[in-house]
Amino acid sequence: MKIVLTGASGFVGSNLIKFFKDKPEVNIVALSVRTPIASDALNGADCVIHLAGKAHDLRSAPNPAEYYSVNTELTRNLYDLFLKSDAKKFIFMSSVKAVADSVDGVLTEANLPNPKTHYGKSKLEAEEYLQDIELPADKKYYILRPCMIHGPGNKGNLNLLYKFVSKGLPYPLASFKNKRSFLSIGNLCFLIEKLVHGNTGSAVFQVADDVALSTNDVVKILAGSLGKKPRLLSIPAPLVKTVAKLGDVLGLSLNTGRLDKLTEDYVVSNEKVKSLLGITFPLTSEKGLQITANSFASAKKRSLK
Numbered sequence: 609m610k611i612v613l614t615g616a617s618g619f620v621g622s623n624l625i626k627f628f629k630d631k632p633e634v635n636i637v638a639l640s641v642r643t644p645i646a647s648d649a650l651n652g653a654d655c656v657i658h659l660a661g662k663a664h665d666l667r668s669a670p671n672p673a674e675y676y677s678v679n680t681e682l683t684r685n686l687y688d689l690f691l692k693s694d695a696k697k698f699i700f701m702s703s704v705k706a707v708a709d710s711v712d713g714v715l716t717e718a719n720l721p722n723p724k725t726h727y728g729k730s731k732l733e734a735e736e737y738l739q740d741i742e743l744p745a746d747k748k749y750y751i752l753r754p755c756m757i758h759g760p761g762n763k764g765n766l767n768l769l770y771k772f773v774s775k776g777l778p779y780p781l782a783s784f785k786n787k788r789s790f791l792s793i794g795n796l797c798f799l800i801e802k803l804v805h806g807n808t809g810s811a812v813f814q815v816a817d818d819v820a821l822s823t824n825d826v827v828k829i830l831a832g833s834l835g836k837k838p839r840l841l842s843i844p845a846p847l848v849k850t851v852a853k854l855g856d857v858l859g860l861s862l863n864t865g866r867l868d869k870l871t872e873d874y875v876v877s878n879e880k881v882k883s884l885l886g887i888t889f890p891l892t893s894e895k896g897l898q899i900t901a902n903s904f905a906s907a908k909k910r911s912l913k
Contacts, residue, residue, distance in 0.1 A: 610652055611636045611804065612695070614686065615659030619761050620701065620793065624657070627797035634804070641682055650693035655804050657699045658686055664705060664727040672726040679730035684737050687749075691741070698749045699803060700738060704814060704876055706731035706753060716877045717814055735812070743810065750803050751812040752796075755876045756869075758896070759793025760903035765869050766826070768861075770904045773830045773838070781848060782824055782840035784871035789816035790826075792896025795889040802885055811884065816876035817893040823870050829894055833901035 611628075615621040616638035628634045639649055641660045650656060662678040683700060690698045705728040707721045723729045738749045758766050772779065795817060821829075824840055831838040848867065855863035882888065891899070 609634050609654045609804070611655045611657055612639050612650055612653040613637065613657045613659065614639050614641050615661065615701075618659060619759075619763070620757060620796065621659050622761060623759055623793045624659075624797050624800065627794075627801070631801075641686070645685060645689065647689065650689050650695050653693060653695040655697040655699065656686065656690050656695050657701075657800065657804075658683060659701045661701065661731075662727070664703075664725065675726040675730035676733070679727070680733045680737070683734035687738055687741075691743075691747070696747055697804065698738070698747075699800060700734065700749065700751050702731045702735050702751050702753045703728065704753045704755050704874075706735055707814075710872065711874045711876075714875045714877050715814060717812055717880050739812075748808075748810045750808075750810065752799070752815050753813065754791050754796060754815045755789045755874065757791045757793055757796060758900045760900070762793075762900055762903070765866060766900060767904060769823075769826065769870070770830050770901060773827055773836070774834055774904075776836065776839065778839035778841035779824070779827045780841045780843045781867075781871055782827075783842040783845050783848070784823065786822050786871050786873050787820040788823065788872065788874045789820045789876040790893060790897065791816050792889075792891045792893075792899065794891045794896060794899065798890055799881065799885075799887070802887055806885065808885055811880075813881040813884075814876050814878065815881060816878045817891070817896055818878065818889060819893040820875040821893055821897075826897060829897045830901050833898055833905065 611634060613621060613624070613636050616625060625636055628636055637653070639645070660678070660682065662675050687698060704715060705725065706723055707719055708715060709724045709728060721732050723732055735751050738751060743749065796815060799815060827840065828838040852862050852864045852867040854860065
């Protein structure tokens, strides 16, 4: 089976290539989208996995047009080539942010999309393009809406939190009692493999690990992976929010965007994808985070050599 993969050098792409490395029945061909895509780029492909995109950037304010150029137009162009090719499956990596920037309760596929950011809107427009075209009976699309993905090679708030915990510093946001869904890269790769080899009809899936965790839970898991006791400090939430607003102005490491990432409620249901595909994810939420934490420790050891 030949899979054409965009975004092969990214976090998800590089992990997906490693996942399929020992599966000789699968041949992954990386497709660069930095230049115009050739009309014959999908020749001989059985499946297209489209991971390339412009990520949500909380640190700066990029030109909004970049999101639509990359996340929307690029997806449309690649999907048009898919429709003309012999490939049977198109897997598009969207985001839960295409549905909602904040969640009250539990996010399911029944929620009507109402994104507020250009990132979310650009992903939703790409989704709608895929869904609006009537497909031949032998072709299928799968739109995946992952929540926060983590794993080996992860760079982001989890990495920063790990560094914080590894230094023995007390976590100062313990007063926030949030619940948040995470997604282990191992579970995501497992799901993609099931879609590649399965025969499920076209669908939109939100993807998350089974159990939502609080950031306090995450700190405990990270500390445990280091053989440390978690240090949780409950600074009053209003004071923390004030400091975060100052961080927006002064360029501090703690700003409102990062505070929201660490403390917001964002619970995502994975019941539809598990029920429709008849699967059980191999990694629990805790085990997935332990694997990620261990990868941080290994990376630190390599950097010291």
